[in-house]
Amino acid sequence: MIRTYRALFVAQLQSASQYRVQSVLWMLLEVVRPVIFLAAWVAVANAQGGRVGTYDVRDFAAYYISLTFVLQIVFSWNAYDFEFEVRQGRLSPKLLRPLHPIHYAIVENVVWKLTTFIPLLICLVIVALTFDVRFRTTPAHLLLFVPSVALGAALSFLSGWVVATTAFWTTRVHAVSTLWDRGVFIFAGMIAPLALLPGFLQTLSLALPFGYMLGVPAEILRGGVDIQTALVLMGGQAIWVVIFYVAYQRVWRAGVRQYSAVGA
Amino acid sequence: MTRYVRLLRLFFSTELQYELEYRTNLVLDIVQTIVIMVTSIGAILVLFSYTDVLNGWNLGAMLVLLGCFYLVQGFGELILAPSFEKFMEHVRLGTLDFALLKPVSAQFLVTLRQFRVTNLAQMALGGVVIAVGLGRLPSVGISEGLGFAVALLCGFVLVYALLLALSTLAFWFVRVDNLMALYWAFLDAGRFPVDIYPGWLRVTLSSAVPIGVAVTVPAQVISGRLDFFGLAALVAGTLVAFVLASRFWHIGLRSYTGASA
Numbered sequence: 001m002i003r004t005y006r007a008l009f010v011a012q013l014q015s016a017s018q019y020r021v022q023s024v025l026w027m028l029l030e031v032v033r034p035v036i037f038l039a040a041w042v043a044v045a046n047a048q049g050g051r052v053g054t055y056d057v058r059d060f061a062a063y064y065i066s067l068t069f070v071l072q073i074v075f076s077w078n079a080y081d082f083e084f085e086v087r088q089g090r091l092s093p094k095l096l097r098p099l100h101p102i103h104y105a106i107v108e109n110v111v112w113k114l115t116t117f118i119p120l121l122i123c124l125v126i127v128a129l130t131f132d133v134r135f136r137t138t139p140a141h142l143l144l145f146v147p148s149v150a151l152g153a154a155l156s157f158l159s160g161w162v163v164a165t166t167a168f169w170t171t172r173v174h175a176v177s178t179l180w181d182r183g184v185f186i187f188a189g190m191i192a193p194l195a196l197l198p199g200f201l202q203t204l205s206l207a208l209p210f211g212y213m214l215g216v217p218a219e220i221l222r223g224g225v226d227i228q229t230a231l232v233l234m235g236g237q238a239i240w241v242v243i244f245y246v247a248y249q250r251v252w253r254a255g256v257r258q259y260s261a262v263g264a
Numbered sequence: 265m266t267r268y269v270r271l272l273r274l275f276f277s278t279e280l281q282y283e284l285e286y287r288t289n290l291v292l293d294i295v296q297t298i299v300i301m302v303t304s305i306g307a308i309l310v311l312f313s314y315t316d317v318l319n320g321w322n323l324g325a326m327l328v329l330l331g332c333f334y335l336v337q338g339f340g341e342l343i344l345a346p347s348f349e350k351f352m353e354h355v356r357l358g359t360l361d362f363a364l365l366k367p368v369s370a371q372f373l374v375t376l377r378q379f380r381v382t383n384l385a386q387m388a389l390g391g392v393v394i395a396v397g398l399g400r401l402p403s404v405g406i407s408e409g410l411g412f413a414v415a416l417l418c419g420f421v422l423v424y425a426l427l428l429a430l431s432t433l434a435f436w437f438v439r440v441d442n443l444m445a446l447y448w449a450f451l452d453a454g455r456f457p458v459d460i461y462p463g464w465l466r467v468t469l470s471s472a473v474p475i476g477v478a479v480t481v482p483a484q485v486i487s488g489r490l491d492f493f494g495l496a497a498l499v500a501g502t503l504v505a506f507v508l509a510s511r512f513w514h515i516g517l518r519s520y521t522g523a524s525a
Contacts, residue, residue: 025442029449035465036453040311040318043460047315130462175292182303191307198313 004099005107012111027116030075031068031123037191038064038131053196059224061131063193065124066221070214072120073149074156076109082164086259095256102161109157136223144230149217151237156213158244165248168255183208189215193224209244212237268372279379293382301389304330304455319460320489326457327397329483333454334390336419336478338383340451344424345444346378348431352441355434360520371513375428394486401487411495412486418502419478425502425509426474432509435516447473454479474505 016023041060045052055063085091094101127133163180170176185191186201187210194205194215205211216233219225225233283290308330312323321329351374354360363373398404430447433440450473453461458469458476469476481498484490 021442025445025449029445032449032452036456037307039460039462039465040456043319043456044311044315047317047319052314130464175296178296179299182299186303186306192310196310196314198310201310 004103008104008107009111012107013115016111016115023112023116024119027072027120028123030071031120031127033190034064034068034071035127038127041192042131055193055196058132058134059136059222060193061128061133062135062222063218063224065128065133066218067189067214068124068127069120070149070152070217070221072116073113074153074213074217076105076157076160081105082161082167086167091259095259105161106157135221137221138223140227141220141223141230144227144234145217145221148220148230148234148237151234151241152213152217154241155209155237155244158241158248159209159213162244162248162251165251165255168259184210184213187211188213189218193219195219195224206236209240212240268368271368271372272376275377276379276381280381283381290382294385297382297386297389301334301386301393305393319457321457322400324397324400325483325487325489327400328394328487329397329457329479330455331390331392331394331397332416332419332483333479334393335387335416335482336423336454336475337451338386338390339420340423340427341380342383342387343376343379344427346380347375348427348444349441350378351375352431352434352444355520356438364517364520370517371428371510375424398486404486404488408486408488411490412482415482415485415490415495415498418498419482421502421506422474422478425505428509429512432513432516435519447475451475457483477501 038060041052041055041064042057045055045057045060050056052060082091085094091101094104159180163177166176187197187205187208189205189211194202194211197205205215212233216237220230220233305327308323308326311318312326316322318326351360354363354374360374363377364370366373427444427447430443431440433443450469453465453469454475458466458480461469461476466476477498481490481494485495
């Protein structure tokens, strides 16, 4: 398996190096939205005398910078590719290979993240300087952040894959993935830190999987929650990862049986 | 002129017929648009649950702004995005010849040819959001209404000029679809008034990538927050941008050489 992964990795790295400019531009797409909501919250905080709840302007900066960083690590775009492959029948050759298609997706994701890492850091430094960021992170937070962001990434990847797999039945996963994306938009901590979502939205965000992908690791990275709370939240992450892992195995097996290339 | 209007109508109706062939698809697209809008409004309501005013914009004005955002974005996705994508493909494949040989303005034929009709739903819903926002504001006079129409038209033309200039680069670099992706990235910033952004971003959004202006100014006009001179400056700036972008296009066209030439 390690040898397979190494081979896949080298191949992907070579193919990615052809599209350097493209990958940087796509990364910018991801940075813009958190910065937009950061600016909006800063405006709200300024209207309210400098703070909203427990957040002041510099906390918002730390939160949204952490969120961008987490987003970059966690984000996967399988749903978009997958619909395309099912509809065009391109999935068929991949299914015949001895290796499960999910491994190609994993390697693609990792390589993309590596190639955009440095430009992302430059962007984040600019944002940090603009908004005069302040982190409350302790070494313990950093230590917890590593498994937390790994859980977030696993959750995002597995759930994205389950959503994508619905393409086996609908062929058009786009409608489903839009719904999913908007769930992420509202509940994952993009429009507001989870702690600032009003009443029932906050309850929902803790009950649904979305917040555990982005908001939770981001809060841990900026040091916004104490260690006990962080551990509880990470427990929630682990539960959702298990749920989606089981769901993924079920759905994939049923889906492949159902699949017939379009036109067949 | 009437010939061009007739042509536009023809382009539109063919695309509409094409789109109506896939009715389920059409319905799904509209449902998606509605979901996206409702969640966007939700985001704004969350912000406004902590404050009554955001940099001088109250909730009503903010909804008007969001409506304008969807009008401008919808317009871009209705005509500009599909047309310019097709144009760049023509350059890459060398099939632009066919457009150049037709007895109408090539710029017209290339840049306003394709429609993605479902985006009319986005524009219509944008209009609804504006109406809801206006309901929360003091009543709008005729001059504000007229000014709004002018400002919105300027917004459309500004976005057109920007995309025209960007896609003209295809004559030299062939693959520039990534630059278009950059446009979509910055467009997202239009959902908030341009004055909330920090210096460097605000300057970018109101000059190089005039999306902030295209969305913010119409909203300012109709909520009675912009004077005559601001509007006049917008009209002048729009005309300059349009002329410059068109000239740039013609310069680019000169270096177009078909696929096998």
